[in-house]
């Protein structure tokens with residue numbers, strides 16, 4: 699690319715999920731030459747970082763907001779968990795499985811509820827992911843359930859008697875084990891995904907394609 703073109707090139711904006719996912723994404727992007735030394739200061743509370751030379755910009759956002767920034771086009775690219783993509787249901791192209799942040803979305807509960815689940819009895823389901831839970835029980839299992847939205851520590855649901863089961867992420871399984879719960883059904887595998895705004899995909903096709911191909915070779 700000529701110097702002149704490089705100077706007029708627009709910024710490619712990434713919305714990253716704050717925390718571990720952003721750290722892993724930056725390590726990966728660093729390997730394809732997209733780095734941002736400004737972000738290495740872990741004590742910083744800044745939310746926007748720029749690499750002038752590479753013409754890239756990074757936002758650090760809460761997971762559920764990443765697909766929103768991408769759908770509205772304020773970020774061209776987002777990196778977020780598949781769980782959040784499914785729950786938020788935003789419009790964007792999912793272009794790449796980054797291969798990290800692997801876990802599973804599962805129906806979990808005490809072993810004693812297994813029979814109720816199998817017989818499609820009316821049960822209460824607590825979850826941080828009510829849309830995923832609704833889709834699974836209504837559209838996949840065709841089972842009528844009562845869904846209760848919680849915001850965290852959902853394992854409490856069956857323990858204190860708020861719900862029969864939970865729909866939640868299982869990674870190592872230790873949270874379940876330590877609370878006397880088990881995986882009863884598996885809904886889907888999860889991992890970090892790269893999503894792209896639909897207009898950006900057309901307007902910045904060359905740059906984004908090149909990036910996807912470089913990342914694919916690494917993964």
Ligand code: PRP
Nearest residue numbers: 850851852866867868869870871872873
């Ligand atoms: C997630 C998830 C489980 C736990 C699973 O919770 O909701 O509770 O991790 O991981 P494990 O199988 O390795 O034990 P998170 O730590 O995000 O906190 P939260 O309960 O506040 O959602």
